[in-house]
Amino acid sequence: MSAPLRIALAGLGTVGAGVINLLERNGGLITRRAGRPIEIVAVCARDRSKDRGIDLSRYPWEDDMTLLAGRADVDVVVELVGGSDGPALALARRTLAAGKGLVTANKAMIAHHGMELAEAAEQAGNGAGAPLKFEAAVAGGIPVLKGLREGVAANDVARVYGILNGTCNYILSTMERSGRDFAEVLGEAQALGYAEADPAFDIEGIDAAHKLAILAALAFGSRIDFGAVETTGITRIRAADIAQAEALGYVIRLIGLAEGAASQGGLFQRVQPCLVPLEHPLAAVDGATNAVVIEGNFAGRLLFQGAGAGDGPTASAVVADLIDIARGVDTAPFSVPVEALEARGPADPGNRLGRTYLRFNVTDRPGVLAEITAAMRDAGVSIESLIQEGRPEEGGEVLVVLVTHEGPESAVIQALELLQGSDSVIEPPLVMPLLA
Ligand code: NDP
Ligand code: HSE
Numbered sequence: 345m346s347a348p349l350r351i352a353l354a355g356l357g358t359v360g361a362g363v364i365n366l367l368e369r370n371g372g373l374i375t376r377r378a379g380r381p382i383e384i385v386a387v388c389a390r391d392r393s394k395d396r397g398i399d400l401s402r403y404p405w406e407d408d409m410t411l412l413a414g415r416a417d418v419d420v421v422v423e424l425v426g427g428s429d430g431p432a433l434a435l436a437r438r439t440l441a442a443g444k445g446l447v448t449a450n451k452a453m454i455a456h457h458g459m460e461l462a463e464a465a466e467q468a469g470n471g472a473g474a475p476l477k478f479e480a481a482v483a484g485g486i487p488v489l490k491g492l493r494e495g496v497a498a499n500d501v502a503r504v505y506g507i508l509n510g511t512c513n514y515i516l517s518t519m520e521r522s523g524r525d526f527a528e529v530l531g532e533a534q535a536l537g538y539a540e541a542d543p544a545f546d547i548e549g550i551d552a553a554h555k556l557a558i559l560a561a562l563a564f565g566s567r568i569d570f571g572a573v574e575t576t577g578i579t580r581i582r583a584a585d586i587a588q589a590e591a592l593g594y595v596i597r598l599i600g601l602a603e604g605a606a607s608q609g610g611l612f613q614r615v616q617p618c619l620v621p622l623e624h625p626l627a628a629v630d631g632a633t634n635a636v637v638i639e640g641n642f643a644g645r646l647l648f649q650g651a652g653a654g655d656g657p658t659a660s661a662v663v664a665d666l667i668d669i670a671r672g673v674d675t676a677p678f679s680v681p682v683e684a685l686e687a688r689g690p691a692d693p694g695n696r697l698g699r700t701y702l703r704f705n706v707t708d709r710p711g712v713l714a715e716i717t718a719a720m721r722d723a724g725v726s727i728e729s730l731i732q733e734g735r736p737e738e739g740g741e742v743l744v745v746l747v748t749h750e751g752p753e754s755a756v757i758q759a760l761e762l763l764q765g766s767d768s769v770i771e772p773p774l775v776m777p778l779l780a
Contacts, residue, residue, distance in 0.1 A: 348383040349670040351447075352412040353403075354435055355424030356389040358537040359449050359480070361396045362655030363422065363662050364403075374663065378670035382663070385417050413438035420445035420475070420669055422662060426541055428452035436461055440476065443469035447665045449480035449658055452545070455554035455570040458561070459685075462677045476677045477665035482555040483508060483634040485657025486650040487664065492562040492638065493679050499640025501563040505601035508555040508615075510632030510653030511539045511546035512578050512598040516617075517630045520586050520595060526579075538632045538653040548577035549598060549615040556600035560613050561678055563638065564604035565685060572690040573600075573613040580774050581617055585703055588731065588745045592701075594619035595627045599779060603691070610691030618779045619701050625649075626779070694754030699728065699778040702756070704744040705770040712768045716744060723759035725751055741770060747778070 353360050367374065367382060375381045387400060388409040406412055412421050413435060421439040423446060425432045432453050439446045440461060448454065454461070461476055468474035479489050483506075492501070507513050511533045518529045530547065533539050538546075545551045553573040561568045578598050589596050599618040604611040620627045625647055629635045634652025639645050651657035678685055706712045713732065720727055726749040733743040748756060756775070763769055 346380040348381040349378070349666065350383050350385045350417055350419045351422055351666060352386040352388070352406070352415065352418045352420075353384060353422050353424065354388050354409040354412055355426070356387060356396055356400070357424065358655045359658045359662065360387075360389070360424040361398050362659030363424065364398050364400075366656070366659040366663050374667060378667045380670055382666050382670060386412055386415060388412060409435055410438055413442045413444060418444060420447060420666065422666070423448040423450060423453075424662070426450055426452070428456040433457060437464065440464040440468045440474055443472070443474050445475040445477075445669050447475075447477045447662055447669070449478070449662055451478070451481035451551065451554040451558060454478050454481050455557045455568060458558065458568045458678070459682055463682045465677060466681060473674070475669045475674065477668065478558070478677070479665050480658045480661035482558050483636055483648070484510065484650070484652040484654065485660045486634055486636065486648045486652065487661065488559070488636045488638075488648045489562060490664075491646070491648055492559070493675055496638055496640045496643050496646065497679070499642050502639045502641065503601065503603040504559050504563045504636065504638050505599055506636035506648075507597055507626060507629050507634050508552040508559075508600040508636070508652070509546055509549075509598055510634060510651070511543065512549075512552070513629060513634070513652070514538060514632045515547070516578060516581070516586070516596055516598065519583065520590070523583060526581075533632070536632070537655060547579050549575040550577075552598055552600045552615045553613075556602055556613055556615055559600070559636070560602035560604065560611060561685065563602065564611060564688065565680060566604065566611055566688045567682075567685045569611065569613070569688070569690070572611065573615060574693070575614075576616045578617050584733065584743055585774065585776075588703070589619050589701070592619070592729070592747065593622050594778065595622065596620070596776065597626055597629070599626070604688060609688075611688040612691040612693060612696070614693070617776050619776055620779045624779060694752060694757065696753045697750055698753065698780060699750050700748045700753075700756050701776040701778060702746045702748070703774040704746070705741055706744055706768050707770060708740050708742040709768065713744065715766060715768055716746070716763065719759045719762040720746070720748075722762055724755045725759045
């Protein structure tokens with residue numbers, strides 16, 4: 345039997361505790377498959393006395409996590425602390441500078457600093473290189489990065505899209521089923537360990553944007569460009585939108601979508617709530633489940649689906665990376681060396697064609713509908729259906745929901761610009777594309 349792969353765990357929260365649990369329960373089979381044991385030689389978190397539901401007495405405790413990188417008995421540091429910068433980034437930099445491997449579930453850090461860290465991994469050990477792996481950073485337990493790096497390596501990928509945030513999906517699908525309130529359901533997702541330390545990252549779409557930026561880099565061989573991801577979260581979705589979508593034959597899901605076939609020029613990256621037709625496979629994706637669709641020019645449409653968050657699934661992806669390192673699997677973090685990744689500018693979204701759901705909150709008075717429809721007419725937007733919710737009292741607030749025929753996004757944007765400043769439209773309209 346070869347020497348063990350010696351790992352240090354930084355962070356013993358939901359994912360860190362899950363990794364210990366998995367390594368303890370499946371140790372025998374992991375050793376057989378990896379060809380050698382994976383041994384935890386150090387652990388670190390903020391509070392040593394916290395009850396984590398696991399017995400930590402057999403693992404040496406390190407108070408200062410930055411020291412993990414310099415320890416002679418550590419081959420790989422597993423960073424499960426979180427945060428794009430701060431202690432997690434400092435640890436990652438030190439680890440790679442020390443020529444050691446780094447495994448992380450930290451999508452925020454990879455989305456912001458992935459290029460720098462991948463370069464550091466290439467140069468580590470005086471050019472010998474060190475492994476940098478982050479399968480758990482995107483879609484929890486689903487091996488979608490491996491799918492892109494290995495499974496569809498022969499394809500020109502046209503687009504990659506899907507449900508990338510378990511918390512949002514849990515909230516939307518629970519609201520849909522139960523009619524319950526947004527805030528109450530968010531609390532439940534937090535209690536289940538799905539949400540980020542700051543749940544605004546989930547509900548504002550930022551977490552999904554981190555994951556989409558990583559997916560896009562792998563799918564299109566481009567440098568990560570997180571700043572170019574157009575991002576809208578789910579905070580403005582009301583029970584009324586969910587009901588209207590259902591009446592139209594749709595569900596609402598937060599979708600991350602990237603398009604960037606080599607022939608296309610710019611890269612399109614967007615996270616936004618969308619209306620998903622009931623017959624689409626993504627419409628049936630419930631709870632904290634994630635699902636990613638990859639469209640390759642030879643593989644066709646592939647659907648990867650599974651648990652996108654939580655201790656067990658995320659630990660599964662972290663340990664799969666460790667097994668790869670133990671086996672000596674040495675694929676570049678972004679498939680190709682960093683210098684071979686292309687810098688693609690953003691694509692112009694105005695040229696995109698599609699149907700759109702628009703919800704207006706308006707003051708109920710004569711002429712409001714005419715004002716909205718006139719703006720649509722003047723911008724060249726063709727209306728497929730228009731629904732006005734019941735009338736509470738004259739002068740009160742009503743919802744007007746409108747679905748457009750297929751047309752360019754730029755026309756819808758122009759129509760909304762024409763309505764800006766209207767004293768009948770109470771708040772900016774909610775705009776959701778219909779997923780085709
Ligand atoms: P938690 O908040 O549950 O755990 C974070 C851990 O980091 C805690 O153990 C905390 O210590 C420790 N920590 C924080 N700051 C420090 C510090 N300065 N020094 C030492 N330890 C520190 O987070 P999760 O386990 O949920 O997430 C970890 C990472 O995995 C994040 O990057 C997250 O985005 C990612 N991820 C999470 C998923 C999930 O389902 N939860 C899924 C996929 C990825 P203490 O416990 O003592 O406070
Ligand atoms: N907060 C994230 C989610 C965890 O809800 O999807 C998994 O990345």
